[in-house]
Amino acid sequence: MAQEDVFKKLVAHCKEYGYVFPSSEIYDGLAAVYDYGQYGVELKNNIKKYWWDSMVLLHENVVGIDSAIFMHPTIWKASGHVDAFNDPLIDNKDSKKRYRADVLIEDHIAKYEEKIEKEVAKAKKRFGEKFDETLFRQTNPQILQHQQKKEELRSRMAKALNDNDLNELRQIIIDNKIVCPISGTCNWTEVRQFNLMFSTEIGSTADGASKIYLRPETAQGIFVNFLNVQKTGRMKIPFGIAQIGKAFRNEIVARQFIFRMREFEQMEMQFFVRPGSELEWFKKWKETRMSWHQTLGFGAENYRFHDHEKLAHYANAATDIEFRFPFGFKEVEGIHSRTDFDLKRHQEFSGKKIQYFDPELNESYTPYVIETSIGVDRMFLQVIAAAYQEEEIEKEDGTKDARVVLKLPAALAPVKLAVMPLVKKDGLPEKAEEIMQALRLDFRCQYDEKDSIGKRYRRQDAIGTPFCITVDHQTLEDNAVTIRYRDTMQQERVAIDQLYGILKQKTDMRELLKQIKL
Numbered sequence: 001m002a003q004e005d006v007f008k009k010l011v012a013h014c015k016e017y018g019y020v021f022p023s024s025e026i027y028d029g030l031a032a033v034y035d036y037g038q039y040g041v042e043l044k045n046n047i048k049k050y051w052w053d054s055m056v057l058l059h060e061n062v063v064g065i066d067s068a069i070f071m072h073p074t075i076w077k078a079s080g081h082v083d084a085f086n087d088p089l090i091d092n093k094d095s096k097k098r099y100r101a102d103v104l105i106e107d108h109i110a111k112y113e114e115k116i117e118k119e120v121a122k123a124k125k126r127f128g129e130k131f132d133e134t135l136f137r138q139t140n141p142q143i144l145q146h147q148q149k150k151e152e153l154r155s156r157m158a159k160a161l162n163d164n165d166l167n168e169l170r171q172i173i174i175d176n177k178i179v180c181p182i183s184g185t186c187n188w189t190e191v192r193q194f195n196l197m198f199s200t201e202i203g204s205t206a207d208g209a210s211k212i213y214l215r216p217e218t219a220q221g222i223f224v225n226f227l228n229v230q231k232t233g234r235m236k237i238p239f240g241i242a243q244i245g246k247a248f249r250n251e252i253v254a255r256q257f258i259f260r261m262r263e264f265e266q267m268e269m270q271f272f273v274r275p276g277s278e279l280e281w282f283k284k285w286k287e288t289r290m291s292w293h294q295t296l297g298f299g300a301e302n303y304r305f306h307d308h309e310k311l312a313h314y315a316n317a318a319t320d321i322e323f324r325f326p327f328g329f330k331e332v333e334g335i336h337s338r339t340d341f342d343l344k345r346h347q348e349f350s351g352k353k354i355q356y357f358d359p360e361l362n363e364s365y366t367p368y369v370i371e372t373s374i375g376v377d378r379m380f381l382q383v384i385a386a387a388y389q390e391e392e393i394e395k396e397d398g399t400k401d402a403r404v405v406l407k408l409p410a411a412l413a414p415v416k417l418a419v420m421p422l423v424k425k426d427g428l429p430e431k432a433e434e435i436m437q438a439l440r441l442d443f444r445c446q447y448d449e450k451d452s453i454g455k456r457y458r459r460q461d462a463i464g465t466p467f468c469i470t471v472d473h474q475t476l477e478d479n480a481v482t483i484r485y486r487d488t489m490q491q492e493r494v495a496i497d498q499l500y501g502i503l504k505q506k507t508d509m510r511e512l513l514k515q516i517k518l
Helices: 001-015 037-057 073-077 101-131 134-137 141-162 166-173 220-222 226-232 278-294 343-351 375-385 428-439 452-464 496-507 509-513
Strands: 020-022 034-036 063-064 086-089 098-102 192-195 199-202 210-213 239-248 263-273 304-308 317-325 329-341 356-359 363-364 368-375 387-392 400-406 417-421 445-447 467-471 481-486 491-495
Touching: 001 020, 001 375, 020 141, 034 037, 034 210, 034 428, 037 063, 037 239, 037 263, 037 375, 037 509, 063 192, 063 317, 063 363, 086 101, 086 166, 086 263, 098 101, 101 134, 101 141, 101 166, 101 329, 101 509, 141 166, 141 239, 141 445, 141 467, 166 445, 220 239, 220 343, 220 368, 263 278, 278 317, 304 329, 317 375, 329 375, 329 400, 363 428, 375 387, 417 428, 417 452, 428 445, 428 467, 428 496, 452 467, 467 496, 481 496, 491 496, 496 509
Parallel strands: 063 239, 417 445, 417 467
Antiparallel strands: 020 034, 086 098, 086 192, 199 210, 239 263, 263 368, 304 317, 317 329, 329 368, 356 363, 387 400, 467 481, 481 491
């Protein structure tokens, strides 16, 4: 099945099973804005807890804050967002549709990658077990040609972006005959800059109102609170400040479901270090953050680092952790060495001294900063995309059946277990409710008695529930139940008084946290 079709099924599944809904749907929705349903909000909260605990529990020198969405407008002048937070915008004259010029080029580059993968797939099929993929990629003329074109195009785009050469960006699009996906034509306007910040007014009257912005990132709330946290927490360099919060960007092209939205949530940590040590810490946080992702068990081959070709104005090193989505490798987390740009700019614009006195060096300085920034919504999509599977299974009578299953890590799953009476009589529902009452304060439970047991299993598979507990007539005699495991579909008879220990061990987030390489 084409990956595009898989992604469409994934989006439909999220709506059908209460994970993600189009916002304001009864009013025909609002572009690139989504609501999280009853299972989506649980998964989202579990992802945030996994991140938060990995920061503030595993690191004694990382603490958290929660800064306001509304901030003094001069903050965004100091950070460079008022003058430099732009995307290169281009319109197609025939379709009247608007695009980011760099995204159009990146999508064209991705086509070369797709061609390479198709060549590899054909060769695998042709040569079977004897196939040497590494050698094939290094020697096949067609692959080498695609690779050369891809690198030349990427290099040309990077130079244009670094030089802020809008004319060159347009020329790249023209030279490569990149067409509008809607009209299929190359009838493009000139490229121009477009500021991504939403603005509003604060104040009780029109005359007394002041222009402010919805924050486009959460990082600045950390920087302007640097001294507050450092002094009240008696923090010593190196230390970090973590935050989870909403951010807003007026994206030109918001697409690919919740991957790129106008209202989204970020998990960011700013780590303050001595000047000169930043690149060492940058390397360390790269390794730690990659370990955090790979601990979820979705396969190391589905992650990669992608170093930035165009560095932001504040950075001296930057990389992205990319995940293999159904629509290709895309960024889920950015790791940046931000130098001392932010603190110095806020010191300049506020007139307040923002420095740290280092007792070991007996001197004051402006700390350098390593940033780790991850989108909650992108992480949510990554988890769902990795967990979604369609499987063909063999029934007891030898016939084939299909199931759709979300193989979510048990610690992140919205519902940890479903308790099911085999039939709705003979005291089985009452026994099931008794088990529910015993477990519900420790685990998110669901009671399910509608339909046959097979249909109930399928429903819980689609939700992503890792464990189903079946209460049958024998339960009333031996006080034991059947626990069914989602991923393997194997069943095991266990005593009711053992349930807590089994579920605790298999769903405890601490088991994930222990595996992260710090």
